[in-house]
Amino acid sequence: MNNTAAIAAGVLAALTAAAQAGPVAPQAGKEKCYGVALAGKNDCAAGPGTSCAGTSKANYQGDAWKYVDAGACVSIKTPKDGFAHAAKGLIVMRPTAGIGFKPIHFEEAVACPAAGLWFEVHAENYMVAGGPRIAMLEALRAERPLSLHGVGLSLAGAEKINPEHLARLRDLVERVEPLLVSEHLAWSRVGETCLPDLLPAPRSNEALQCLARNIDQTQEALRRRILIENPSHYMPLPDHDWDEPAFLRELVRRTGCGLLVDVNNVWVSANNLGYSPRRYIDALPARDIEEIHIAGHRPDAVHGGALLIDSHDAPVAEPVWRLLGALLSRVGEVPVLLERDGDVPPFSNLLAERDRAAAYLADRGEFAHAC
Template sequence: MLDATTAQPTGLPQRPGVGYKPQHYQDILEDPGSVAWLEIHAENYMGDGGRPLAQLRHLAERFPISVHGVGLSIGGEGPLDAEHLARLRHLVGWLNPASFSEHLAWSTHDSHYLNDLLPLPYTEVTLARVAEHVDQVQDSVGRRMLLENPSTYLAFAETEMSEIEFLTGIARRTGCGLLLDVNNVFVSATNQQSDPESYIDAFPMDLVGEIHLGGHDADTDDQGAPLLIDSHARPVVDPVWALYGRTIARAGALPTLIEWDNDVPDWPTLRAEAGLAADVLDHRVGVTA
């Protein structure tokens, strides 16, 4: 277990970053705008050689890199996949990223991989299992990781604690930090009819090493109530920007990622979203929410 007595540091600048997409490679080099760092999905760079790794090595000479994993199934009931963990350890070893993070979710059952990030009940048993997995990952890669709050669409009847209590408990037991996805907060609060501002006000900002912002799709459920889907396919909406401003007013400047993974726009559009995050960082720090 890592020491959890201090705030979670990362080597990322306290400025905006974006999720890297290969089609933006040349544009990023020529005109990054407000973008100060890049994030990659670990699973896209676990191979050997080829243009993707060559481009990543080149970018890593210019920008701090954050590695974000989506396939460890850290909340799964079974043991972590040893081969996947070995590939992750190899990637982190040669890339030496400024930050490494994973989702609080599960995506495996027996030997099957499910192409989704699924929620889990917040119980003492689940907390102990996730903490054990986090310890295993941190011991394997040799560095502290950040754990991201999920977007949720339902609540489990057997839940014994709040999501914030669950995340804080894992961080305190393992020494990991937290990744606060503000869009996920808004999506979950809307779907479960809770208050996103209260969530932000209660979140342990001293443990946060990175923030995520992204877009979502709006729908309705079978009863006609609002249903938001965390799609990463649209611009960040105004209520999420407002929630982000409230977060920064509480926490101060933090590395902030713009996520746009589906229906990816051209570089000027993505760069402009990062510019909006830069405006919030420049003007909201020190403002009382």
């Protein structure tokens, strides 16, 4: 058994032990509810106990929150117009479709005039104090909205979040003030061992408690709502207590987090495990979906189309475009992000795919029948 397999074999027991370490969920029958400044008015002061705390599931007013009776929190969507950062001279616009940023495209990205264009980066690539990389990111942020997409918090792990990693992420969030912050429903760390992959977690009650604890810790440190992305699956795992949409719904209820729905992940997983991708997206809570990812995939070299790989190294497949249209018909104008991490083409090619996503956003009603 190799090291990764040995670690994975022990994580289920660790999840159970960690869940028994103490209470990690809100009081029974309660949910976390945040404050919100309505209609652009500064009627919410940051900090627990403010007069408007407990009015929204979306956290965009600092740490003004309290627990309320489950179902009593008003659902107010996170603003789609970015944040008004006039003091820093940061751009505020209505984001539509964006592109995963690559440094080789910096000059074209900064100069691109496309309306509603925004960019997303992997947070861990920029968690540094200074230097050319962070200077490039700040220059890009001065022109376009940014989203930070984390890959290293290991939220679904049995252990609490590494405090140093979380502190560096908080510093980056404060520095670039992103439109959105997201992470994965996955784990990648045990003790001092960090694994170079996003590994699946059992959807057990114990894992749910650990995950909720880690999301709460992250949101309280960042003083904002984060989004959780659905994973890709390549084989069935045993011992689930929840199906995935129900698990995500409960996670939102317990923590007040939002969802990032990766449509390619849904398509790949449904193909590999044999379920309906349309039923999956229809079971997700539409009001809590605040970002959508699209990407390319490829068939496995041995098993062919029976096993699809979420490779991010090809154009978006037509079935994924159709599934995007079906999702947009439910959720409305949610920002869509095109990912491309391998075999990266010229910026113009990515922009053409991004423009197609923007057209889907503009005409989303036409795609309600897509799947």
